[in-house]
Amino acid sequence: MKLESNIPSGPIEQKWDKHRAEVKLVNPANKRKYRILVVGSGLAGASAAATLAELGYNVDCFTFHDSPRRAHSIAAQGGINAAKNYQNDGDSIFRLFYDTVKGGDFRAREANVYRLAQVSVNIIDQCVAQGVPFAREYGGNLTNRSFGGAQVSRTFYAKGQTGQQLLLGAYSALSRQISAGTVIMHTRKEMMELVLVDGHARGIVTRDLVSGNVESWAGDAVILATGGYSNVFYLSTNAMACNVTSIWRAHKKGAGLANPCFTQIHPTSIPQHGEYQSKLTLMSESLRNDGRVWVPMKANENRAPHDIPESERDYYLERKYPSFGNLSPRDIASRAAKEVCDEGRGVGPGGRGVYLDFSAAINRLGEKTIAERYGNLFEMYERITGENPYKIPMRIYPAPHYTMGGLWVDYNLMSTIPGLHVLGEANFSDHGANRLGASALMQGLADGYFVIPYTIGHYLAGVKPGSITNDHPEFKQAVEDVKGRISTFLSINGKRTTSSFHRELGMLMWNNCGMARSESSLKEALQRIPEIREEFWNNVNVVGSATELNTALEHAGRVADFLEFAELMCIDALQRDESCGGHFRTEHQTEDGEAKRNDEDFCHSSVWEYSGYTSKPTLHKEQLTFENVKLATRSYK
Amino acid sequence: MKLSLKVWRQKNKEAEGQFKDYALSDISPDMSFLEMLDVLNEQLLAKGEDPVAFDHDCREGICGSCSMMINGKPHGPESMTTTCQLHMRKFKDGDNVVIEPWRASPFPVIRDLVVDRSAFDRIIQAGGFISVNTGNAQDGNTLPIPKPDADSAMDAAACIGCGACVAACKNASAMLFTAAKVSHLGYLPQGQPERQRRVLKMVEQMDGEGFGNCTNTNDCEAACPKGISVKNITRLNKDFLKATIFG
Numbered sequence: 079m080k081l082e083s084n085i086p087s088g089p090i091e092q093k094w095d096k097h098r099a100e101v102k103l104v105n106p107a108n109k110r111k112y113r114i115l116v117v118g119s120g121l122a123g124a125s126a127a128a129t130l131a132e133l134g135y136n137v138d139c140f141t142f143h144d145s146p147r148r149a150h151s152i153a154a155q156g157g158i159n160a161a162k163n164y165q166n167d168g169d170s171i172f173r174l175f176y177d178t179v180k181g182g183d184f185r186a187r188e189a190n191v192y193r194l195a196q197v198s199v200n201i202i203d204q205c206v207a208q209g210v211p212f213a214r215e216y217g218g219n220l221t222n223r224s225f226g227g228a229q230v231s232r233t234f235y236a237k238g239q240t241g242q243q244l245l246l247g248a249y250s251a252l253s254r255q256i257s258a259g260t261v262i263m264h265t266r267k268e269m270m271e272l273v274l275v276d277g278h279a280r281g282i283v284t285r286d287l288v289s290g291n292v293e294s295w296a297g298d299a300v301i302l303a304t305g306g307y308s309n310v311f312y313l314s315t316n317a318m319a320c321n322v323t324s325i326w327r328a329h330k331k332g333a334g335l336a337n338p339c340f341t342q343i344h345p346t347s348i349p350q351h352g353e354y355q356s357k358l359t360l361m362s363e364s365l366r367n368d369g370r371v372w373v374p375m376k377a378n379e380n381r382a383p384h385d386i387p388e389s390e391r392d393y394y395l396e397r398k399y400p401s402f403g404n405l406s407p408r409d410i411a412s413r414a415a416k417e418v419c420d421e422g423r424g425v426g427p428g429g430r431g432v433y434l435d436f437s438a439a440i441n442r443l444g445e446k447t448i449a450e451r452y453g454n455l456f457e458m459y460e461r462i463t464g465e466n467p468y469k470i471p472m473r474i475y476p477a478p479h480y481t482m483g484g485l486w487v488d489y490n491l492m493s494t495i496p497g498l499h500v501l502g503e504a505n506f507s508d509h510g511a512n513r514l515g516a517s518a519l520m521q522g523l524a525d526g527y528f529v530i531p532y533t534i535g536h537y538l539a540g541v542k543p544g545s546i547t548n549d550h551p552e553f554k555q556a557v558e559d560v561k562g563r564i565s566t567f568l569s570i571n572g573k574r575t576t577s578s579f580h581r582e583l584g585m586l587m588w589n590n591c592g593m594a595r596s597e598s599s600l601k602e603a604l605q606r607i608p609e610i611r612e613e614f615w616n617n618v619n620v621v622g623s624a625t626e627l628n629t630a631l632e633h634a635g636r637v638a639d640f641l642e643f644a645e646l647m648c649i650d651a652l653q654r655d656e657s658c659g660g661h662f663r664t665e666h667q668t669e670d671g672e673a674k675r676n677d678e679d680f681c682h683s684s685v686w687e688y689s690g691y692t693s694k695p696t697l698h699k700e701q702l703t704f705e706n707v708k709l710a711t712r713s714y715k
Numbered sequence: 716m717k718l719s720l721k722v723w724r725q726k727n728k729e730a731e732g733q734f735k736d737y738a739l740s741d742i743s744p745d746m747s748f749l750e751m752l753d754v755l756n757e758q759l760l761a762k763g764e765d766p767v768a769f770d771h772d773c774r775e776g777i778c779g780s781c782s783m784m785i786n787g788k789p790h791g792p793e794s795m796t797t798t799c800q801l802h803m804r805k806f807k808d809g810d811n812v813v814i815e816p817w818r819a820s821p822f823p824v825i826r827d828l829v830v831d832r833s834a835f836d837r838i839i840q841a842g843g844f845i846s847v848n849t850g851n852a853q854d855g856n857t858l859p860i861p862k863p864d865a866d867s868a869m870d871a872a873a874c875i876g877c878g879a880c881v882a883a884c885k886n887a888s889a890m891l892f893t894a895a896k897v898s899h900l901g902y903l904p905q906g907q908p909e910r911q912r913r914v915l916k917m918v919e920q921m922d923g924e925g926f927g928n929c930t931n932t933n934d935c936e937a938a939c940p941k942g943i944s945v946k947n948i949t950r951l952n953k954d955f956l957k958a959t960i961f962g
Contacts, residue, residue: 129848206858214865218865243872251844
């Protein structure tokens with residue numbers, strides 16, 4: 079496997095322009111001869127499919143949902159960053175670039191991040207033109223808020239539903255192309271396998287989730303925009319169906335997978351309330367603007383929060399990080415919560431929670447003001463927990479939320495498999511070891527609207543269109559492989575449900591490869607995962623048949639891939655013998671318990687190649703160089 | 716809590732369906748309604764029986780996947796709440812709970828509680844967009860939009876496309892869904908060039924899908940988990956009339 083990042087030469091602010099001038103083009107009359115397969119219809123997939131179709135390519139877009147509008151991008155709340163500097167507060171492309179590189183703890187590729195900051199401004203314009211109802215000032219102009227600890231106001235938002243509105247914008251552009259016949263939309267079809275012909279990505283195999291039909295599709299290039307893998311932890315803020323299958327299948331066919339151990343844990347989720355819990359719900363980070371985080375001073379406290387006097391409360395974020403206090407970055411706030419709960423000072427059922435208390439803000443500003451700011455969030459909290467946060471402090475706990483790792487891509491967003499392009503959360507490129515708030519939406523749309531439409535032509539210009547069809551033997555083989563796998567699931571007839579395995583794996587990953595990791599916890603996990611996997615393949619019970627809508631079968635396929643992927647995640651976490659961003663190795667911390675990077679040995683992206691045997695992947699390194707942002711220690715004290 | 720469930724089971728689109736009774740015990744009041752169904756499904760799976768199929772995904776009330784009639788009401792007894800955000804504390808120990816799929820002929824049942832809502836997608840494809848190619852856009856602040864218009868557009872755009880409005884309507888009308896999109900784009904200056912064409916096309920598609928006429932009884936608004944207002948239907952009617960006369 080050769081890692082050629084194809085970063086253009088020259089000063090960083092000229093790289094993208096220079097590249098656009100140099101990439102090969104496909105002439106308009108030829109574009110209609112090419113067929114591009116796009117898997118996923120979230121922000122990245124829908125925006126890419128729509129834009130490529132507008133350019134004249136034929137596009138097939140696949141989603142396992144009943145409609146492209148259901149993709150999980152829809153659940154993003156906070157907003158989208160763009161270096162518009164409408165607020166005249168000193169923002170610039172360079173500053174957004176700088177913040178993103180620093181926030182990612184210096185583990186992202188400078189050139190990609192700079193381009194992201196550059197195109198961020200075009201995204202807002204495009205979305206406004208589509209009719210995305212961003213929040214506005216009385217004068218009619220777009221308004222911004224500051225978000226995620228940024229020192230400028232650069233976040234655009236549509237109430238607390240920014241992801242929904244941006245996705246519906248991309249969905250409307252996609253719908254327009256579907257009605258024009260340039261995009262063929264395939265709903266309720268799940269990608270099961272990637273097909274390579276002569277080393278190039280040339281197609282996919284899908285299972286129709288209603289009829290059970292296994293079908294193959296050929297194209298001139300494949301785009302994966304299939305999101306992240308937080309559900310490896312079982313409980314996360316991701317939607318139930320989010321999974322690793324498509325990128326894992328591509329990895330097993332030869333695509334390098336980069337930095338799988340970089341996962342983000344969001345500090346403000348509603349804590350787990352019971353064994354049966356299916357997923358975690360995020361509460362917007364904005365709550366930390368007015369809420370104070372605390373736990374009791376003494377362990378195993380059983381008094382109600384009101385009965386605990388001020389002197390016996392520990393406002394630990396304010397104590398440890400006096401200048402950022404309750405607004406400390408996500409990774410830092412999350413670890414601090416874990417620490418106090420590990421000391422037995424957690425609150426609520428199971429002791430895995432901390433208070434987020436609004437009483438001081440209510441006394442200062444009045445209940446009305448707080449209701450104006452957070453009314454909808456308070457309602458959502460009460461609906462889920464049955465507790466009134468105006469009277470009783472909220473309980474929050476960190477939860478897996480986003481994954482920075484993913485398939486390795488070059489500057490053109492192409493993986494190590496020629497023709498296979500990867501967009502959005504599914505790739506590894508822009509967020510390093512920690513993602514800043516309001517940056518995921520930006521990256522998904524940047525990749526889909528403004529990067530891939532330029533860079534895919536560079537690949538296609540060297541490909542003879544339509545040269546491969548799905549009666550090629552490789553397609554037949556891939557279909558047989560998928561069918562074989564499905565019948566294996568159905569023939570095991572064991573005693574345990576898929577969910578029980580998923581839960582077992584998730585708990586292991588959360589405890590041993592979650593907010594904090596150590597050599598011993600990782601080694602333990604690496605021993606346990608193959609054991610769970612083995613039991614799964616011998617003792618899972620998948621009911622029903624292959625030729626019907628079968629949710630048990632769908633889940634089994636996804637969990638089987640998580641059971642392999644989880645091992646790579648732990649191998650990566652063990653190999654990265656440093657702490658950085660969301661990857662916290664307990665052996666590597668400063669005296670105050672902060673992440674301690676090791677730039678000497680780990681200033682690289684770890685790219686794993688599948689060796690044919692899950693437990694023994696081959697490591698390749700892409701060295702990261704920082705020419706425009708000086709390597710420095712993040713400090714939020 | 717103990718519950719007696721009556722759940723619609725139907726193998727596929729062609730098969731005849733029927734209600735089946737299930738008794739559940741040890742249900743925690745803190746569970747969500749879908750988690751209660753998860754418990755039922757785990758028990759069915761353990762017995763080697765087919766789980767109850769239902770659409771669901773984000774479980775945060777925003778993706779619009781979940782869709783079921785609970786005791787005759789779309790998304791159950793709580794107003795402004797999707798099924799995934801409904802919690803068992805809203806039920807009493809020993810309650811009987813009847814669970815059905817959306818009932819509307821443009822939404823055929825695929826299996827159990829899963830219905831085919833692709834008719835909604837086709838209504839949007841008929842015209843629920845602004846025709847602007849990527850790269851065509853001018854600066855976002857070139858066209859100022861009065862805040863009240865932007866806010867009204869946002870309120871209409873909050874539709875999650877779940878279909879509760881259709882399920883609630885005795886005519887299975889899709890007026891609220893269609894009107895929400897017509898209204899969202901109609902409030903904005905960007906939506907003006909195609910305003911007349913859009914409403915005609917979308918209404919034509921809506922009728923062609925077999926949705927019924929508006930009853931003017933507002934059941935749709937009452938059932939909408941996002942509180943989309945029937946005022947949007949008034950706007951659609953106005954736009955439709957104008958487009959018919961002048962278009």
